[in-house]
Amino acid sequence: MSSRRLLSAAGLAAFIGIWEAVARSGLVPVALLPPPSAIPARFVSEISLGIWQTMVLASLGHYLVGLLIGSLLGVVVGGAVALFPRVDAAQAWVARLLRPIPPLAWIPFAIIWFGISETAAAFIIAIGIFWINYFTAYAAVGAVDKDLIELARAFGHRSLKARLQKVIMPAAAPGILSGLRAGIGQGWMTVVAAELFGITGIGQRMMEAAGLLATPVVIVYMATIAVLYGISDTLFLMVQTRILRWQP
């Protein structure tokens, strides 16, 4: 292991050690700050009751649907707006109006439109992811080197489809991929909030547990989200590195 990794591992161990010491010292009531050593047992019991699997699968469902729709719409709309100046002008103020509204502010409408349902959770997740991808795709497509577009024209690729295929999509790929990656992270942040109002999933289970002051259970799910995020980000990074292998 490199010395950098060793230091990182030592830092993590120290963090858990200090947490354990503080929790056991009696300075803070155990209900408010459970020691990390209490977590594995609760994790096992959540799994043996089948709750953990149900909640994770449900959240994963909302997350993936929201991620797919938000990413796809964000990239397509952001890219199209960058390609067509008139469309850009027509939507500029609408985007400026809607952009600052946080995804969670849509919760009332999500419930009115979709009820307390999976769709409502996916909708809220999709909104946050949409805006990230909209702006990165807009910037990435807008920044495509005009000289390369002229080059493609000079070599016979004049249609919009050819331009997209030969120049715009590959040239904008680094920007678009970084937006998709940011969206993957943002999605996990919204997933919990989107489920707080009673939709089955990690967020709902955390609210329940918090109400009963079962703080170790809350931490089980906090850690679950951290791990799920870590896995999805790592997988995406592998795909991204493969697609962008041409970069120095």
Added chain:
Amino acid sequence: MAAIIELADVAIGFPGSARPVLADLALTVRRGEFAAVVGASGAGKSTLLRIVAGLMEPLRGSIHRHLDENPGRRSIAIVFQEARLMPWRRVHENVALGLEGLGLADEEVQRRVSDALALVGLRDFAQRWPHQLSGGQRQRVGIARALAVRPEILLMDEPFGALDAITRQTLQDELLRIWAATRTTILFVTHDIEEAAYLADRVLLLGGSPTRISETYEISAPRPRNRSDASLASVMRQVRSDLSDILQEGAGI
């Protein structure tokens, strides 16, 4: 020699600008010749090439391109000052750009790409990424990309302008070798009078305001060319003196 490109009374301007950049421009390029256009920066040399390439439309005037519309090739190819390689494509994929959409079989594309890379001495670099090449190598790839489509006319927009002196001379000699081997018509734009005289059969001087072809010089120096040829030196002196007259006229001196 028959004409391959004929421009008559061509005027070019930019939107919002009252005066055309080029006006009453007449230019004939003969099939098989190496023609060079020289002129000061901003004279409209690149614009002229874009008009010939069909990348820009003139305000008025007529353009006749006497080209065969052969399905397996592109009649016109262009080499830009910057190599303009697509960084996400390997060298061989960059060279294949113009061959895509021509309906060629994969083996034919591969053969043409490898022939074109061999012509510019980069056969062993086919799998590299553009960022792994030097400036001179990148420009060679740009030339291979243009040659791969087997153009009837090759347009070159100051292709060696951004290279160091030694690389520039090497590539000039390579270009002459390629031209002798392929006999493709070349219209070469440069601000470097020596380069134009050394390479071309005919040098056209672009000058005045608005710009037109103000002088034409036939270069009779024998090929292969020798940089220290006395007749080349006398043409260069003549071009230089005419160009400086034009620039002084333009400046109102």
